[in-house]
Amino acid sequence: MKITSENFIHQLIKKNPSALDYVIDNYSNLMFKVITSVLGTDHREDCMECLNDVILKVWNNISSYKSEESKFTSWLIAVSKYNAIDYKRKLIKTKDQCDIDDITLINEKSTEDIILDNENRNELLNIINTLEYPDREIFIRRYLIGDSINTICSSLNLTRSSVDNRIFRGKKKLKEQLTSGYGGFVNE
Structure with a gap:
């Protein structure tokens, strides 16, 4: 039987697959436009999946269409719109959830690297603590706190050349x- 605009609804009710092909061929662009107006054009895959859901709903719920109440296109637009709204709600809900396997850690250091970094930092702090005042204070402010040399000069009442010399001598001492703690070599 040939499917036409006059008999496709009756054939859909009878579950004729050719009638569904007719709906897809003639109305899929309309359904897709309605869906993209709700979901947005940047979600093409989601729109295509939603379109497939709408086609399945048309197939399963064609008996709820009442031709005396509305045109088929109006009913189809409503089905597409409300299905897209439901789909959007589902996307928003799943957007807040994520799969632990999809998460990439910002700091991808191994536990061993973290432990070594902490040990090295503690050892460096111990060595800095062996420095006399104000050298110790200069190193803590400059390299741990990140103060500028001018800030250090004004807070410790020292000249710029004095702070520079103390940093130079302190680096040499450190x-x-x-070097003596690491078997005779250190990375420069």
Whole structure:
């Protein structure tokens, strides 16, 4: 039997697959436009999945269509719109949830690297603590807190050249202590 605009609804009710093909061929663009107006054009895959859901709903619920109450296109637009709204709600709900396997850690250091970093930091702090005042204070402010040299000069009432010299001598002393602790070499 040939499916036409006059008999496709009756054939859909009878579950004729050719009638569903007719709906897809003639109305899929309309359904897709309604769905993209709700979901947005940047969600093409979701729109296609929603379109498939709408086609399935048309197939399963064609008996709820009443031709005396509305045109088929109006009913189809309503089915498409409300299905897209439900789909959007589902997307929003799943957007807040994520699969633990999809999460990429920002800090991908291994536990061993973290432990070594902490040990190295603690050892460096111990060596800095062996420095005399104000050298210790200069190193803590400059390299741990991140103060500028001018800020250090004004807070400790020292000249710029004095702070520069203390940093130079302190680095030399720290390097000597680190070198002796690491078997004679240290990365520069």
